[in-house]
Amino acid sequence: MTAELSSRVGKDVWWRDFADRIRTAFNAPLPAPVRHEALRSLVNVLGVGLGASRSEEVGRLVRLALTRPPGSVPVIGRTEQVDAYQAALIAGFAAHLDDFDDTHLATVIHPGASCLGAVWGMAGQAGGQDHDILRAFAIGCEAQLRLGMAVTPGHYQRGWHITGTCGVVGAAVTSALLMDASVEQVAVSIRLAAAQTLGHREAFGTELKPLHAGKAAANGLVAASTAKRWLDEDGGLSAEGERSMLPLLRTLSADNDPDRLLTGFGEHWELLSNTYKPYPCGIVAHPGIDAAIEASGQHEVRPDEIERIDYECHPLVLDLMGNLDPETGLQARFSAVHGVAVGLLAGTAGLAQFEDESARSDEVRSLRQRIVLVPRSDLNRDQANLRIVLRSGREVVSAVRAARGSLSRPLSDEELVAKVDQLVAPLGSVSGIDLWNLVDSLERGSRWRDLVVSVAGQTQGSEA
Structure with a gap:
């Protein structure tokens, strides 16, 4: 770590530096290769989440969510409506349930699930942001992957489930950008998210593992919403609030490298090293x-x-x-x-x-x-x-010598669409290529709501 960056990390100024890079990247079009990988990532995790949406495990979460005050955001792949927090949680959970989602091999983070959850909760409750969805998703994934690189490998080796601990920051960034947040709001969103990290590897092989991704999505959405409210109403954080934000790099790993977090952000993209599973397992x-x-x-x-x-x-x-x-x-x-x-x-x-x-x-x-x-x-x-x-x-x-789906032998666009097609086939109303085309055209006027409606199917609350 450079002496200058070390000094800034010590004063917590680096959160604002991180937020500034995030907002700068969001203000510009995604480079063509990054946009293409973001498209692949979002279509893949959408397919995985939709494929799991009718499972008994998701049904249990829906039944619990329906005991809360009514909301207006449709549950992923279903007709029930819940509040934005529950919608984000269920979408993130569904996207990680079958362990069929994306994987960044260097960190073992599954970046898509928590960011999809944030998109589902945010886009379901407000309009006019559809053209920003792919960029917000891409940069949210990038933020959590950068954070993961900064705490790799010690963090994972100590038993943390890195998808949960870093995913909450990715979800907060995605949510904040879909609110068109300022640099200050992004910075506060990250700090709030950093106080809500969760997940241990002891949960692998149980329903708690996908719940880590679901809670990361929901907590990230809440972090961004709270940051906006605080800044709108109070103009900033109180001194007590500042003290309550625990810098994630200090608390989660002793051998971290903040240079990996900030250097080249917006120029070198970790998202380009994302991979997609041909098999639903580790x-x-x-x-x-x-x-x-x-x-x-x-x-x-x-x-x-x-x-x-x-x-x-x-x-x-x-x-x-x-x-x-x-x-x-x-x-x-x-x-x-x-x-x-x-x-x-x-x-x-x-x-x-x-x-x-x-x-x-x-x-x-x-x-x-x-x-x-x-x-x-x-x-x-x-x-x-x-x-x-x-x-x-x-x-x-x-x-x-190189597994299918690895960086050396990646799934082609056609293979990825075929995978998604098989996952969403039980819904009976949408295909893999339908999802690809809709996500690909969000920036040109397609509506996220059309996707939500097309995959809702006939699942009723009594069948949850």
Whole structure:
């Protein structure tokens, strides 16, 4: 860290510097590559959120939200209406529920969920901002990714769920920009959001994990709304308010690097390193799934012939995906051996392979028990080797040097739209290309409300 920046961080002036860069970026058109990646990111996370909107888990949140005073913002993918806070929370939760959303590999942040939640809550309660949605979403994602880079890797290694802790800042920035906030309002929004960080990795494999993204979205929206009200009514923060804002870099990581937060903001974009999952589970398990699917398709391997599978992988796979005997679909999303088992058995790894029934299948469980995780520090996160030893003594080796969806092997626009198309197909009223075209044309007069109405379907409050 430079001496000048260190001095400014010590005086908390850096929050205003951060806000100034955010507002400057918002005042200009997005560079063409960044706009394209923002479009991909928003369409992807919309599809994932809409795909989960009719789930029982989302239904439980809707039932709870309906016990509160009535609101006017439609729930994502449904007809029920709630207040903006609940709408943001449910949208962020739905977008992260299936672990099928985007991932920034350097930080392991899923930036889209909290920013989508903010957009859903904000755009649902006011008009006239549709042309700003894509820029606000992009810069909100960028803000949280910059923050994540500043606290990486120590923050995540200490057990924080970085999507929740940094996502609240991204949601606050998105919300503030959709309010056309001043630099001062953006700065106060960030400081308020920084006091509401949440999420630990202990929640992985449970409904609390997506709730981190949902709460980040809702708390970010509240932070921006509160900042606007304080500045409009009081002209600034009181001294007590200033003392209550805990600088996030100090509180969440001892080995932070604020240079990563500020340097080149608006010129170098972390959003360009966002990736999109072909499988609904922890991303470090994807190369193993690729290898299993390849082995299933190219070699005649019957599950009852397998003696043992040595699964060579990056050490982080054991740390994040080491559940050897998951009992639910949510737990299976954090079981690397489950991903390999279903990849070999089904030749695919979609949502159906990560349902409760699949996790409890005797055939899947039997094969999982024959898979041995072998950590190798010389392998990258997107690499894996499978050595399948058959009872006959024959060995089948399947090696993946770059997983599908990684930066080295990204999903094409067509593959991403096809993924979204499958997720929204149950809604029966919108396709992947419909979402792409609507988001792509927001700056040219399309209305976000048209999207909300088109995907609402027939879900009623009694069915929540």
